[in-house]
Amino acid sequence: MPRPISARIHLEAISHNLSRARAHSPGSKVWAVVKANAYGHGIRHVYPALDNADGFALLDLDEAALLRELGWKGPILLLEGVFEPSDIAFCEAHDIWHTIHNEAQLRWMESRHTSHLHKVFLKLNGGMNRLGFKPELYAAAWERLQALPHVGGITPMMHFSDADGSRFGQSGIAYQMEVFAKVAGPLGVKAGTLSNSAAILRHGAELAPLSEWVRAGIMLYGGSPDYPEHAPEHWDLQPGMTLSSQLIAIQDIQTGDTVGYGSTFVAERPMRIGVVACGYADGYPRHAPTGTPILVDGVRTRTVGRVSMDMLTVDLSGIPQAMPGSTVTLWGDFHAPDGEVRRLPIDDVALPCGTVSYELMCALARRVPVSVD
Ligand SMILES: *Cc1c(COP(=O)(O)O)cnc(C)c1O
Numbered sequence: 288m289p290r291p292i293s294a295r296i297h298l299e300a301i302s303h304n305l306s307r308a309r310a311h312s313p314g315s316k317v318w319a320v321v322k323a324n325a326y327g328h329g330i331r332h333v334y335p336a337l338d339n340a341d342g343f344a345l346l347d348l349d350e351a352a353l354l355r356e357l358g359w360k361g362p363i364l365l366l367e368g369v370f371e372p373s374d375i376a377f378c379e380a381h382d383i384w385h386t387i388h389n390e391a392q393l394r395w396m397e398s399r400h401t402s403h404l405h406k407v408f409l410k411l412n413g414g415m416n417r418l419g420f421k422p423e424l425y426a427a428a429w430e431r432l433q434a435l436p437h438v439g440g441i442t443p444m445m446h447f448s449d450a451d452g453s454r455f456g457q458s459g460i461a462y463q464m465e466v467f468a469k470v471a472g473p474l475g476v477k478a479g480t481l482s483n484s485a486a487i488l489r490h491g492a493e494l495a496p497l498s499e500w501v502r503a504g505i506m507l508y509g510g511s512p513d514y515p516e517h518a519p520e521h522w523d524l525q526p527g528m529t530l531s532s533q534l535i536a537i538q539d540i541q542t543g544d545t546v547g548y549g550s551t552f553v554a555e556r557p558m559r560i561g562v563v564a565c566g567y568a569d570g571y572p573r574h575a576p577t578g579t580p581i582l583v584d585g586v587r588t589r590t591v592g593r594v595s596m597d598m599l600t601v602d603l604s605g606i607p608q609a610m611p612g613s614t615v616t617l618w619g620d621f622h623a624p625d626g627e628v629r630r631l632p633i634d635d636v637a638l639p640c641g642t643v644s645y646e647l648m649c650a651l652a653r654r655v656p657v658s659v660d
Pocket of ligand 1: 484506
């Protein structure tokens, strides 16, 4: 028997989450963001759940090629654009749309001669200061692209830094919406692509008139972009992945006994400890502190002590029926024998670990077998 750990990808949940993105973005087309191998879920696995998206957005050229291999004929967008001039030929060969966010990419396009019509997304640096042209340089970049006979369409693109919260006491999108309006107005364009999951869910109605496209990422996989303010349930999102394993050993320990490396957990009373076949080499965060939530046979309990490479340890107080072979849910859904579903949202695990659901999903290790339901 293989090690008992496995991940299940829930296709119905992912298509449901896509429908939530649509419901919050009336009149907009939806990019399903599948970068980082679909946030760790596997592009191959999630493709059937997302093939009624309007397009796929990602970063890696080989992931774009994989989507074509899987039969996707619709739009694909490279969110960071091309990385070297020869990538432009790749975009032509596979009909891939690409972002232009810097001067180098603009020059590569200017020196390309082709009969292929490129669809490009010109990125505005709306204040996040990662990618894009500053507002005062944007119109010039736009005009240079427009002058190229092999550019068949330009869509403005921006990314919000604070859509999941506020910015200096204001709405998290107000400042950047103003920047966008100032830049887009004189160019005679009304709409582009601005929203990530947080903007879609929190500001969908307000942004709809500016959104030809929205870019849904984390919400497709069931993570809440503004947790803990809102749990996935608040947004009617369902987990796209369940990571589960089993207890492989049980230790009865006495008051004063310790558990795991560094003896960071000291028992204050006699207790039962369960040993789970899951460690940081599976992608579970090593910095999960004592107290991180976890389900054993569907009962919510806590981790104790340090996470090691292949194992972690849990408190079995109050779960007398737990034994080696009991199912452990690291995150996602546990289906009880009575048909009830006990859910541990991935955000509940990420928070005590000082991270976000994104990082946990993306960290799922290659050695964990993945199946689809
Ligand atoms: C990853 C990414 C998104 C998706 O963000 P979520 O918060 O996961 O919805 C949107 N736009 C760009 C440019 C991205 O890189």
